[in-house]
Amino acid sequence: xxxxxxxxxxxxxxxxxxxxxxxxxxxxxxxxxxxxxxxxxxxxxxxxxxxxxxxxxxxxxxxxxxxxxxxxxxxxxxxxxxxxxxxxxxxxxxxxxxxxxxxxxxxxxxxxxxxxxxxxxxxxxxxxxxxxxxxxxxxxxxxxxxxxxxxxxxxxxxxxxxxxxxxxxxxxxxxxxxxxxxxxxxxxxxxxxxxxxxxxxxxxxxxxxxxxxxxxxxxxxxxxxxxxxxxxxxxxxxx
Numbered sequence: 001x002x003x004x005x006x007x008x009x010x011x012x013x014x015x016x017x018x019x020x021x022x023x024x025x026x027x028x029x030x031x032x033x034x035x036x037x038x039x040x041x042x043x044x045x046x047x048x049x050x051x052x053x054x055x056x057x058x059x060x061x062x063x064x065x066x067x068x069x070x071x072x073x074x075x076x077x078x079x080x081x082x083x084x085x086x087x088x089x090x091x092x093x094x095x096x097x098x099x100x101x102x103x104x105x106x107x108x109x110x111x112x113x114x115x116x117x118x119x120x121x122x123x124x125x126x127x128x129x130x131x132x133x134x135x136x137x138x139x140x141x142x143x144x145x146x147x148x149x150x151x152x153x154x155x156x157x158x159x160x161x162x163x164x165x166x167x168x169x170x171x172x173x174x175x176x177x178x179x180x181x182x183x184x185x186x187x188x189x190x191x192x193x194x195x196x197x198x199x200x201x202x203x204x205x206x207x208x209x210x211x212x213x214x215x216x217x218x219x220x221x222x223x224x225x226x227x228x229x230x231x232x233x234x235x236x237x238x239x
Contacts (some may be wrong), residue, residue, distance in 0.1 A: 009172025011139045013162055013179050015153045018141050019107050025116040027135025030119040030127055031111075033143035035201045037104025040215045041118040043085050043233045046223035048093025053105035058198060061100055072098035074211060084176030085216040096233075103143040107228055116229040119166050121192075122123045122222045124234040128169035130237075136172045142181070145201060149173040157199040158217065161185045161192070165220070193218045 004021045005011040013022050021226050023029055032038055041051050053071060054061050065072040076082045081097055091097070100184060101103060119127040131138045142159035146152065164185025167178045172183065188195040196202050196218050197211075206212055216222075227234035 001097070005139075005175040005177065006028050008175035008178070009136045009138065010167055010170045010174045010175040010178045011137075012142065012167065012175065013139065014142050014155055016107060016110055018139075019110050019141040021164060022141070023111045023137035025137065026114055026139040028115045028117060028131040028139070029111045030117045030131050030138065030140045031104055031107050032159050032162045032166065033101070033104030033107075033121045034120050034162040034196075034217050035205065036213060036217065037087055037099070037101040037117040037143070038162070039085050039120040039122055040083050040099060041104070041227050042073060042123045042223050042225060043088045043216065044091050044095075044099075044193060045093050045118075045227040045234055045236050046123075046225040047088070048236075049091045049095040050086075050095055051227070052096070052098045052232055053108040053229075053234065054098050054100040055109070056100045056102040056105060058100065060163075061098055063096040063131050068098075070098050072095060073099045076208075076213075084210060084213050086212055089216075107141060107143055111229070118229075118234050119162065119229040121165055121217060122219055124162070124165040125169055125221045125229075127146055127164050127226040128166050130228070132170055138170055138172070139162065140146050140166055140170075140178065140181070143203055155202075156201050157184075158196055158201050161188050161195065176198060192220070
């Protein structure tokens, strides 16, 4: 038996198994991958781009991008566009971008027919409002990271905080898991950038030489958009 928080309006779960458990009983799903997939999607779509999540390290990505006349994101620091939030700050309106990632993309592609949004600290208010318009049963999925040794899920502080900020703005009865995420965000909020810099994922980015990618993830509600997955691509819905 799976215990799925079904009696609550607002739920929080982790990773692919969380999607499988909650998507079928949700009016909307919000995918939260703060470092960096969902932050990248928010920045790109806020500037008019269309983003196609794609499986990570899949050789078919090149052919797929060619087939839809899209650009394929490359390695961070080595391509015009990548999972680096900074690389997407000047992306042109109308750009079609295929964006593979091991976490956010993978989860985005596993939600089935449930309306799916990309959520981050940058768009927490907008995405909470958009998801709640789909119904009261909103599930927030923290993607987490993967342990390099075996690929298993590593719960990630940045995703817990991003989820908590979104949950703070969702109406309805919160599950204990959702309440815990909310409490974590409120505890970190007074010095959010420090928390994101000193957490494991932040330290990893710094060690790789990409410390400049951390501040954009901490900018609360910098983008007023709620990217929704339509026909395999995240885009901002026309109102």
